[in-house]
Amino acid sequence: MAGPVVKFEHxxxxxxxxxxxSDLDLVFEAPSFVAILGPNGSGKxxxxxxxxxxxxxxxGSVEVLGEAPRRGNPRIGYxxxxxxxxxxxxxxxxxxxxxxxxxxxxxxxxxxxxxRRIVDAAIAGVEASAYADAPIGRLSGGExxxxxxxxxxxxxxxxxxxxxxxxxxxxxxxxxxxxxxAAWHRQxxxxxxxxxxxxxxxxxxxxxxxxxxxxxxAAGTPDEILTSDRLSGLYGSHVDVVRVHDRVVVVGxxxxxxxxxxxxxxxxxxxxxxxxxxx
Amino acid sequence: MIDQLIHLLGYDFxxxxxxxxxxxxxxxxxxSRFVVARNMSFAVHALAELGFTGAAGAILFGASPVIxxxxxxxxxxxxxxxxxxxxxxxxxVVGVVLAFGLGLGVLFLTLYPRYxxxxxxxxxxxxxxxxxxxxxxxxxxxxLTLAALAVVYRPLTFATVDPDVAEARGVxxxxxxxxxxxxxxAAVAEAVQVVGVLLILTLLITPGATAERLTxxxxxxxxxxxxxxxxxxxxxxxxxxxxxxxxxxxxxSLSFACYLxxxxxxxxxxxxxxxxxLMPGAADGDAAAxxxxx
Numbered sequence: 001m002a003g004p005v006v007k008f009e010h011x012x013x014x015x016x017x018x019x020x021x022s023d024l025d026l027v028f029e030a031p032s033f034v035a036i037l038g039p040n041g042s043g044k045x046x047x048x049x050x051x052x053x054x055x056x057x058x059x060g061s062v063e064v065l066g067e068a069p070r071r072g073n074p075r076i077g078y079x080x081x082x083x084x085x086x087x088x089x090x091x092x093x094x095x096x097x098x099x100x101x102x103x104x105x106x107x108x109x110x111x112x113x114x115x116r117r118i119v120d121a122a123i124a125g126v127e128a129s130a131y132a133d134a135p136i137g138r139l140s141g142g143e144x145x146x147x148x149x150x151x152x153x154x155x156x157x158x159x160x161x162x163x164x165x166x167x168x169x170x171x172x173x174x175x176x177x178x179x180x181x182a183a184w185h186r187q188x189x190x191x192x193x194x195x196x197x198x199x200x201x202x203x204x205x206x207x208x209x210x211x212x213x214x215x216x217x218a219a220g221t222p223d224e225i226l227t228s229d230r231l232s233g234l235y236g237s238h239v240d241v242v243r244v245h246d247r248v249v250v251v252g253x254x255x256x257x258x259x260x261x262x263x264x265x266x267x268x269x270x271x272x273x274x275x276x277x278x279x
Numbered sequence: 280m281i282d283q284l285i286h287l288l289g290y291d292f293x294x295x296x297x298x299x300x301x302x303x304x305x306x307x308x309x310x311s312r313f314v315v316a317r318n319m320s321f322a323v324h325a326l327a328e329l330g331f332t333g334a335a336g337a338i339l340f341g342a343s344p345v346i347x348x349x350x351x352x353x354x355x356x357x358x359x360x361x362x363x364x365x366x367x368x369x370x371x372v373v374g375v376v377l378a379f380g381l382g383l384g385v386l387f388l389t390l391y392p393r394y395x396x397x398x399x400x401x402x403x404x405x406x407x408x409x410x411x412x413x414x415x416x417x418x419x420x421x422x423l424t425l426a427a428l429a430v431v432y433r434p435l436t437f438a439t440v441d442p443d444v445a446e447a448r449g450v451x452x453x454x455x456x457x458x459x460x461x462x463x464x465a466a467v468a469e470a471v472q473v474v475g476v477l478l479i480l481t482l483l484i485t486p487g488a489t490a491e492r493l494t495x496x497x498x499x500x501x502x503x504x505x506x507x508x509x510x511x512x513x514x515x516x517x518x519x520x521x522x523x524x525x526x527x528x529x530x531x532s533l534s535f536a537c538y539l540x541x542x543x544x545x546x547x548x549x550x551x552x553x554x555x556x557l558m559p560g561a562a563d564g565d566a567a568a569x570x571x572x573x
Contacts, residue, residue, distance in 0.1 A: 052447050053449075072448055072449015072450070080443040080444055081443075083443075085440070088491050088492070089440060089491070090491050090496060090499075091497055092495050095496070099437045103433060103436070103441075103450070104437065104448045104449050105434070106430050106433065107429065107432065108432045108433060109432075109433045134495065136495075152444075161447075
């Protein structure tokens with residue numbers, strides 16, 4: 001593929017005169033698996049919205065897949081955070097995936113054999129065929145999230161944006177969903193931007209990290225960025241980055257946002273003491 | 280009684296009512312699906328009551344009550360849409376607009392000397408009493424509303440069940456919310472003709488709520504919703520012809536009966552049969568099989 005997948009040049013995003021992040025310079029080439037990290041409210045989701053063409057930077061320029069960001073770009077797939085569907089909502093997994101193909105088009109929409117084949121293939125791709133015809137509100141969080149991946153991939157995107165896709169899933173389902181995204185990334189050599197508050201489920205896959213804190217940012221490989229020095233510089237206070245059992249734990253004494261890379265309830269006892277140092 | 284019914288069916292006013300009833304039922308059936316899925320019961324209620332204000336104002340100034348209703352609901356829809364953009368604000372804005380508008384309606388009624396019969400008609404419905412011109416007007420508005428619904432149906436469905444992804448895919452979620460309010464305004468003005476302002480929910484909630492109990496397929500649910508509305512309105516008109524009870528009493532009873540049947544008898548069986556391929560836990564424990572599964 002010619003040119004970078006995502007390119008930010010001196011990009012600044014401001015709401016109501018307050019800048020969310022400023023002077024952002026990024027270049028992600030395909031195939032990258034990028035983790036976007038940082039405390040809540042640091043503008044990680046806004047970054048995805050800029051790429052989706054839903055929000056515009058106030059200064060600088062942004063290029064996505066060689067063109068200016070635009071609403072409804074079919075070359076981008078999007079997986080949101082898991083929100084449960086209402087139990088009685090008349091909607092099957094199959095319908096959710098179908099909306100990923102043509103839900104944005106005007107009109108009523110006609111069923112067709114070709115459309116059905118595409119939907120079936122996408123569902124089979126995430127191994128969700130067994131429950132794709134059941135009411136989606138009655139499926140588990142992991143099953144719903146699998147169907148969301150199928151929905152995002154059904155249009156054969158070149159770039160996949162994931163906004164906290166693992167939040168509120170248990171550890172087992174987190175691994176399954178991560179593995180699905182990783183398989184797609186490897187098989188097609190396409191780029192994934194993965195917003196997460198916990199880097200550990202994707203730590204083995206990530207080749208680039210973008211860390212955003214209070215309008216400042218740092219980008220590079222995980223080994224470059226996830227160090228005590230770099231993150232202390234970003235947070236503007238002393239921060240320790242500890243590696244335990246192939247996991248990364250970030251602890252600091254002035255993390256007013258309560259940010260932690262690791263969720264304490266998933267940690268064995270030793271990490272509990274480490275994250276206890278936050279408070 | 281059957282003879283009497285056949286005799287009555289020959290009358291113009293009955294045929295008018297039936298044609299208008301069919302159009303109104305289709306509009307209500309489709310709209311109520313979205314009203315239920317978008318949790319907009321309160322907004323429907325407000326639109327209807329402020330439609331009453333519009334109709335009362337129209338009567339006062341000697342204009343057509345149907346036009347008055349439509350003006351009332353449209354202005355209200357516009358206010359709710361502009362003031363209550365965020366979901367959090369919506370209920371409060373609806374309440375604020377509703378309270379003021381209804382006060383205005385009371386004023387119009389007080390100013391009108393012969394308000395009792397007219398008010399009763401608007402509050403409880405008069406489908407068999409509308410004039411030939413109004414019937415044509417209702418059918419016209421109904422067809423326009425259905426055309427608008429046909430255009431927005433798919434993106435509106437997307438924005439309703441899955442707003443985050445819909446927005447990411449370029450669906451104008453905010454614009455559709457306002458468009459749907461205006462569609463609701465027309466649907467309310469239509470349905471008020473049959474059941475009146477106070478019983479509006481029987482046509483704009485019950486059919487959609489019933490359909491949700493019958494199927495997990497979105498397209499089928501819309502068809503069922505329209506079927507419930509058609510059954511209730513046409514059944515109500517026919518029953519009202521042979522008895523002395525207002526149409527709205529039968530419409531509310533029939534639609535409620537449909538809901539009860541769907542909820543407790545037919546629905547659990549129907550959804551159970553549709554979901555036969557559902558194998559709970561099929562995805563659990565097969566993480567290994569997933570690897571390379573794309």
